[in-house]
Amino acid sequence: xxxxxxxxxxxxxxxxxxxxxxxxxxxxxxxxxxxxxxxxxxxxxxxxxxxxxxxxxxxxxxxxxxxxxxxxxxxxxxxxxxxxxxxxxxxxxxxxxxxxxxxxxxxxxxxxxxxxxxxxxxxxxxxxxxxxxxxxxxxxxxxxxxxxxxxxxxxxxxxxxxxxxxxxxxxxxxxxxxxxxxxxxxxxxxxxxxxxxxxxxxxxxxxxxxxxxxxxxxxxxxxxxxxxxxxxxxxxxxxxxxxxxxxxxxxxxxxxxxxxxxxxxxxxxxxxxxxxxxxxxxxxxxxxxxxxxxxxxxxxxxxxxxxxxxxxxxxxxxxxxxxxxxxxxxxxxxxxxxxxxxxxxx
Ligand SMILES: Nc1ncnc2c1ncn2[C@@H]1O[C@H](COP(=O)(O)OP(=O)(O)OP(=O)(O)O)[C@@H](O)[C@H]1O
Ligand SMILES: [Mg+2]
Numbered sequence: 001x002x003x004x005x006x007x008x009x010x011x012x013x014x015x016x017x018x019x020x021x022x023x024x025x026x027x028x029x030x031x032x033x034x035x036x037x038x039x040x041x042x043x044x045x046x047x048x049x050x051x052x053x054x055x056x057x058x059x060x061x062x063x064x065x066x067x068x069x070x071x072x073x074x075x076x077x078x079x080x081x082x083x084x085x086x087x088x089x090x091x092x093x094x095x096x097x098x099x100x101x102x103x104x105x106x107x108x109x110x111x112x113x114x115x116x117x118x119x120x121x122x123x124x125x126x127x128x129x130x131x132x133x134x135x136x137x138x139x140x141x142x143x144x145x146x147x148x149x150x151x152x153x154x155x156x157x158x159x160x161x162x163x164x165x166x167x168x169x170x171x172x173x174x175x176x177x178x179x180x181x182x183x184x185x186x187x188x189x190x191x192x193x194x195x196x197x198x199x200x201x202x203x204x205x206x207x208x209x210x211x212x213x214x215x216x217x218x219x220x221x222x223x224x225x226x227x228x229x230x231x232x233x234x235x236x237x238x239x240x241x242x243x244x245x246x247x248x249x250x251x252x253x254x255x256x257x258x259x260x261x262x263x264x265x266x267x268x269x270x271x272x273x274x275x276x277x278x279x280x281x282x283x284x285x286x287x288x289x290x291x292x293x294x295x296x297x298x299x300x301x302x303x304x305x306x307x308x309x310x311x312x313x314x315x316x317x318x319x320x321x322x323x324x325x326x327x328x329x330x331x332x333x334x335x336x337x338x339x340x341x342x343x344x345x346x
Pocket of ligand 2: 083159
């Protein structure tokens with residue numbers, strides 16, 4: 001049976017400090033749902049509440065319509081891979097992965113088959129007899145995942161499972177996690193503070209900011225319509241332009257307090273190269289950031305610094321710092337910001 005999860009107006013505080021404010025989310029069966037937000041925004045706390053290791057001050061948690069807020073962790077059929085893997089260091093890979101099955105009293109021959117199957121799924125067949133301290137960080141991470149799925153949980157929780165891996169291993173492991181999750185069809189919550197990771201892996205994302213969910217949606221929706229200045233700044237790179245500066249950017253007929261323009265949506269050219277064009281503004285290149293596949297120009301437009309990104313194709317010749325440039329933004333690339341999470345903070 002699948003698992004539909006519901007957080008219903010969950011509030012949690014520690015020592016009088018509210019760390020989760022009125023969290024309500026519905027997570028669909030088989031979904032890979034991500035909690036994304038900066039450090040300290042409450043992601044782990046919410047996972048621990050779902051797993052049953054913490055009690056909310058108020059609000060309820062439901063799985064498939066059943067209120068489990070007061071059910072003990074063992075009875076929730078939830079497996080959690082912790083932020084710091086928490087493998088048993090004095091045990092072998094086999095002993096780690098089989099642990100949950102043994103606790104549940106599964107017969108020895110079934111344990112062997114199940115462990116072999118799970119190790120195979122995380123591409124660690126042949127590692128069963130290794131000690132944990134004989135494994136690399138990436139391998140340990142995969143053992144933690146194998147241990148979590150061995151008990152056939154209804155829900156899988158992965159708390160920053162890639163944070164200890166190097167950049168390249170993170171890339172491959174995240175795609176493997178997504179494939180494994182889809183092939184098992186298991187409802188999964190993935191926690192990260194890395195927006196790029198969240199966008200590549202998730203079906204949907206909830207963006208957290210200071211214990212609140214400020215946006216929920218598919219990666220495309222959130223990136224393309226960030227709606228608030230915090231989301232625009234946290235997910236991908238952006239230029240946020242306030243109403244009082246609209247005229248400097250040729251944004252004369254825009255009805256909003258703020259807009260977001262993505263750096264790659266601005267066309268940039270050396271000013272001398274072009275004739276008369278509408279919907280444009282000028283500036284001067286102050287700094288150039290070379291990123292390999294792209295070049296990020298930091299351009300001063302009167303008193304405002306903005307970012308403009310150009311893809312570095314083989315033939316692209318970078319404009320030099322100090323050059324006066326003309327920029328154009330197509331109307332469809334101007335995203336209205338209708339709420340401010342940052343302003344509320346101040
Ligand atoms: N047991 C606790 N006692 C007191 N405060 C706590 C406790 N656990 C968490 N907190 C506080 O609650 C807030 C949210 O913590 P949480 O661990 O959920 O953040 P997070 O989003 O997982 O951060 P990170 O990305 O760094 O893991 C933090 O301010 C933290 O200091
Ligand atoms: Mg955490």
